[in-house]
Amino acid sequence: MTTTAPFLSLPVIDVAPLVAGTAGRDDVAAQIGAACRAHGFFYVTGHGVDAALVQRLEDLSHQFFDLPEETKMQWRMALGGRAWRGFFPLGGELTSGRPDWKEGLYLGTELPATHPLVQAKMPVHGPNLFPDVPGFRETILDYMAAVTQLGHRLMEGIALSLGLSAAYFAERYTADPLILFRLFNYPSQPVPEGLDVQWGVGEHTDYGLLTILHQDSVGGLAVHTPGGWIDAPPIAGSFVCNIGDMLDRMTGGLYKSTPHRVKRNTSGRDRLSFPLFFDPNFEARVQRIEGLAGAEALDDSAERWDRANVHAFSGRYGDYLLAKVSKVFPQLRDEVL
Numbered sequence: 001m002t003t004t005a006p007f008l009s010l011p012v013i014d015v016a017p018l019v020a021g022t023a024g025r026d027d028v029a030a031q032i033g034a035a036c037r038a039h040g041f042f043y044v045t046g047h048g049v050d051a052a053l054v055q056r057l058e059d060l061s062h063q064f065f066d067l068p069e070e071t072k073m074q075w076r077m078a079l080g081g082r083a084w085r086g087f088f089p090l091g092g093e094l095t096s097g098r099p100d101w102k103e104g105l106y107l108g109t110e111l112p113a114t115h116p117l118v119q120a121k122m123p124v125h126g127p128n129l130f131p132d133v134p135g136f137r138e139t140i141l142d143y144m145a146a147v148t149q150l151g152h153r154l155m156e157g158i159a160l161s162l163g164l165s166a167a168y169f170a171e172r173y174t175a176d177p178l179i180l181f182r183l184f185n186y187p188s189q190p191v192p193e194g195l196d197v198q199w200g201v202g203e204h205t206d207y208g209l210l211t212i213l214h215q216d217s218v219g220g221l222a223v224h225t226p227g228g229w230i231d232a233p234p235i236a237g238s239f240v241c242n243i244g245d246m247l248d249r250m251t252g253g254l255y256k257s258t259p260h261r262v263k264r265n266t267s268g269r270d271r272l273s274f275p276l277f278f279d280p281n282f283e284a285r286v287q288r289i290e291g292l293a294g295a296e297a298l299d300d301s302a303e304r305w306d307r308a309n310v311h312a313f314s315g316r317y318g319d320y321l322l323a324k325v326s327k328v329f330p331q332l333r334d335e336v337l
């Protein structure tokens with residue numbers, strides 16, 4: 001049984017000095033550090049991402065998800081091949097072994113088919129499958145670029161909060177980060193009789209370093225803090241940030257990847273959310289940060305949603321990612337990997 005702790009709420013951090021690199025940056029880093037040590041979730045405002053761009057992404061995403069399913073299936077994931085891009089229909093993704101009540105479009109850094117990494121058939125690298133909605137492609141690319149820049153700044157703040165040089169992560173992992181980006185729609189639609197669906201997205205942690213999420217005004221995201229489940233309601237103009245397994249691994253559990261889930265949407269209108277996963281380069285070998293005071297590489301697998309011990313992982317980030325992804329899309333695993 002889980003408890004709820006309605007008296008707790010997640011911190012909202014104005015990151016403008018961190019984004020601008022001005023005085024006050026260390027204070028922002030300290031606030032991020034406190035949130036990461038407490039529960040690994042925080043909101044950011046003052047991030048500098050253009051509100052009109054975010055609104056355009058929302059509007060165009062509604063246009064896309066409003067299309068009939070057979071139209072959207074023109075851009076289905078099976079056509080994205082190893083790049084792992086495209087549309088998946090309602091119930092098409094499993095979290096914790098159960099179908100989620102959402103549909104989505106998988107995207108990532110745009111690489112042409114002629115790019116050496118794509119030619120070398122590296123998984124999750126390649127061209128996107130952009131739906132034929134006017135302006136969608138440009139908006140998605142602009143949004144990914146803007147939020148990726150924010151990711152670099154936030155990782156600088158996280159590095160400072162650990163007493164490391166601001167460039168610590170960029171020098172080792174994120175000079176060329178792996179960026180995966182998803183558009184999700186959680187329709188307000190009853191689950192057909194007999195289908196084993198409980199959540200919009202079941203409980204999970206994210207895999208990489210840092211997730212930067214825009215959600216629309218509907219709500220439904222909840223976070224499993226040490227004090228119980230608390231809501232992460234929409235705050236206009238903000239992004240929700242949370243730590244992934246690799247930062248947990250690097251910090252020896254000092255900064256934990258916090259489990260979260262999304263309630264089934266019963267609001268009467270669609271809920272849109274836009275997670276951008278700012279992750280280590282596919283080839284980067286993930287190492288524990290040396291000499292980090294207070295970090296203990298505890299095996300917390302018994303309490304984790306997936307019973308995995310992230311501290312036992314060593315190897316390329318890409319291998320960690322692929323092992324996870326093939327659990328959530330079992331039907332695609334054999335086809336493309």
Ligand SMILES: O=C(O)CCC(=O)C(=O)O
Binds near residue numbers: 215221275
């Ligand atoms: O839709 C949301 O609010 C969260 C989605 C999420 O947790 C994820 O994609 O990892």
Ligand SMILES: [Fe+2]
Binds near residue numbers: 204205206211
């Ligand atoms: Fe997540």
